[in-house]
Amino acid sequence: MSAQITALVLLAALMHASWNALLKASPNSSLSTALLVGTGSILSAPLIFVVPAPASESWPYLVASWGVHQIYFALVGMAYRKGDLSYTYPLMRGLPPMLVACAGVFVLEDRVSPWLWAGVFTLSVGVLWIGGFARMLRNAHGRSTGFAVTIALLIAAYTLIDGIGARAAGNAASYGFWLFFTVALPYVPIVVARHPGEILQQLRPHAARAITGAVLSIAAYLIVLWAMTQAPLAAVAALRETSVIFAAIIGAMLLKEPFGAERVAGACIVVLGVALLKL
Secondary structure (H helix, E strand, O other), X not given: OOHHHHHHHHHHHHHHHHHHHHHHHOOOHHHHHHHXXXXXHHHHOHXXXXXXXXXHHHHHHHHHHHHHHHHHHHHHHHHHHHOOHHHHHHHHHHOHHHHHHHHHHHHOOOOOOHHHHHHHHHHHHHHHHHXXXXXXXXXXXXXXXXXXXXXXXXXXXXXXXXXXXXXXXXXXXXXXXXXXXXOOOOHHHHHHHHOOOHHHHHHHHHHHHHHHHHHHHHHHHHHHHHHHHHOXXXXXXXXXXXXXXXXXXXXXXXXXXOOOHHHHHHHHHHHHHHHHHOO
């Protein structure tokens, strides 16, 4: 993987951690998720007419990704209500790289070297360590862990689907804008219907947060989609999960969540995993 791709994916990781922190900091994560997704759809709407249409071969992947994202959006808000960002987020992000790498062996033609396998495994261990993996083995966090593991499976699924879809589309931006445009339905209307009137109350004080989160979300995922057309999908998926370091720092500095020696050690393991990916 080139230095340029590595730097851009690291930037995407920072963006991803930032918009997740915005969700966690909101008083109602489900409404905030709907507001962010809806805003992203509105922002993407005019852009689908600017970029070329995705190749027809990519549309089945767009439809599949749309379906997985509906479940993902519904569960991510619940997960954040059940556990702190520094625990829930790493667990959701630590498992997918290994799952994507294993699945990619069977469905992709990417060349996976021993160093890449080592890097993916090491980085995933570091991510889980940041989230308190050793503590989780001793005393599982119940429903919070269940939500996070389920979301990890969904993340692995849509990462694999979107990686293949972006390659088939011929243009990563085309695939990405169409995905962001369509995923708002039916999730956003369902959430609005369940909370009549509350969405407007949420919009007034948090409009800037919704726009900022949507822009960060779109930009981060467009970078990742492009990177997956240029480099092995497993490597990009793993490198993207360095976002947990940023999430842990944001959680400690802004949300007053603990950041101790265990998370420092996990961050060092993540850095080692990144180094192995570059070999």
